Amino acid sequence: MVGGMTMTVAERAALLSHVTLFAGLPEASLQALAELAGEAEFGDGDAIVLQGQVGTGLFVIVAGAARVVRGGEELDRLGPGDYLGELAVIDRMPRMASVFSVGPTTCLALASWDLFRRVDGDPELVHSLLRGLAMRVRHLSEHHSH
Amino acid sequence: MAGTEELIDELSDLALFADLARPELAGVAHTLEEEWYADGQRVLREGFSGTGFYILLEGEVAVRIEGQERARLRRGAFFGEAAILLGEPPGADVVAAGRVRVVHVAGPALHEFLMRHPNVMFRMLQEQTRRLRSANRWAR
Numbered sequence: 001m002v003g004g005m006t007m008t009v010a011e012r013a014a015l016l017s018h019v020t021l022f023a024g025l026p027e028a029s030l031q032a033l034a035e036l037a038g039e040a041e042f043g044d045g046d047a048i049v050l051q052g053q054v055g056t057g058l059f060v061i062v063a064g065a066a067r068v069v070r071g072g073e074e075l076d077r078l079g080p081g082d083y084l085g086e087l088a089v090i091d092r093m094p095r096m097a098s099v100f101s102v103g104p105t106t107c108l109a110l111a112s113w114d115l116f117r118r119v120d121g122d123p124e125l126v127h128s129l130l131r132g133l134a135m136r137v138r139h140l141s142e143h144h145s146h
Numbered sequence: 147m148a149g150t151e152e153l154i155d156e157l158s159d160l161a162l163f164a165d166l167a168r169p170e171l172a173g174v175a176h177t178l179e180e181e182w183y184a185d186g187q188r189v190l191r192e193g194f195s196g197t198g199f200y201i202l203l204e205g206e207v208a209v210r211i212e213g214q215e216r217a218r219l220r221r222g223a224f225f226g227e228a229a230i231l232l233g234e235p236p237g238a239d240v241v242a243a244g245r246v247r248v249v250h251v252a253g254p255a256l257h258e259f260l261m262r263h264p265n266v267m268f269r270m271l272q273e274q275t276r277r278l279r280s281a282n283r284w285a286r
């Protein structure tokens with residue numbers, strides 16, 4: 001993927017089907033998302049999203065890695081199949097953390113306006129987003145109780 | 147027990163249903179089942195299956211995890227959807243604090259309910275986002 005190679009729509013759809021946020025989406029919905037997704041390349045240390053900025057996109061890592069940083073503290077490491085930027089896309093509030101690429105990194109990027117257009121006519125997509133976020137909330141509360 | 151018209155009026159005041167016109171709200175009101183709980187009664191049981199999606203209309207509930215109170219919910223709040231969406235038992239007890247009135251959708255009926263009312267689902271998604279932000283840890 002790195003080096004300007006372009007994925008086919010089918011390859012993008014296959015990748016998206018393995019992202020927890022889109023798990024269980026019907027083929028047609030995956031296909032539509034794959035058609036909207038663009039590929040974005042980042043060099044080592046580039047900012048994929050910046051804390052405090054209003055989100056304009058959701059990213060799925062195709063190849064490479066990234067680190068999640070808030071206030072100078074590293075919170076998490078991400079790799080292929082992980083997603084980021086979904087909260088700001090849904091509520092259009094400022095990002096809560098920055099994410100920087102570690103080594104050359106390729107992402108699929110979904111623009112918020114495209115995602116919103118899809119959401120309007122695709123209840124299954126909203127359902128899968130709701131499920132994906134419910135999973136995150138549950139993991140957080142489990143971490144807090146231990 | 148509120149009459150259907152009264153229930154529609156009540157629902158129309160809630161953020162969850164703010165995008166629905168009255169005919170759709172009427173459809174929602176017909177689907178929902180009303181329940182009362184006495185002080186101290188559990189609406190949801192941590193670790194137990196067979197639950198529903200609840201919307202709080204009157205009173206207050208306490209959210210408890212392993213016996214420890216984590217949050218209080220008031221009129222317009224909803225709960226129980228995560229367990230259904232994830233196919234897992236509830237992650238918390240939800241206990242009536244005083245007399246409580248709720249409406250609910252049974253677990254197996256939730257998917258169809260959400261598909262029929264995507265605007266309600268989108269409001270839930272926004273609330274879920276707010277919860278994640280306030281949990282304020284991995285959220286980004």
